[in-house]
Amino acid sequence: LHPMQEAWLDQDVAQCGYCQPGQIMAAVALVxxxxxxxxxxxxxxxxxxxxxxxxxxxxxxxxxxxxGAENM
Ligand code: FES
Structure with missing residues (x-):
């Protein structure tokens, strides 16, 4: 997994999950x-x-x- 995906799992971010791929892509682009x-x-x-x-x-x-930013 990408470090940002690992962080997502560690923080137990997702609820329904619908928005999450886009959130992770936005997060990686930002970092x-x-x-x-x-x-x-x-x-x-x-x-x-x-x-x-x-x-x-x-x-x-x-x-x-x-x-996630700490591991990218
Ligand atoms: S986790 Fe449900 S819309 Fe973001």
Whole structure:
């Protein structure tokens, strides 16, 4: 698995799962971009992900992105 997928599992992010592939792709793209810019992921970066999750898993998504970023 990709490190971001591992983080998703560790944080038990998914509820219904419908939005999750897109959330993970957005997360990986975000982390690649901020790493290219040589800086950590900020709250504003996380706010910038606009993918809708109708189950409201946003707090766990944010935690998983932070955790996944450490291993990318
Ligand atoms: S986990 Fe159900 S829509 Fe996001």
């Amino acid at each position: 690649r971009r901020v790493k290219e810019e040589g800086r950590p992921v900020t709250e504003a970066d996380l706010d910038g992900i606009r993918n809708i999750c109708r189950c409201g898993t946003y707090p766990r998504i944010r935690e998983a992105i932070r955790a």
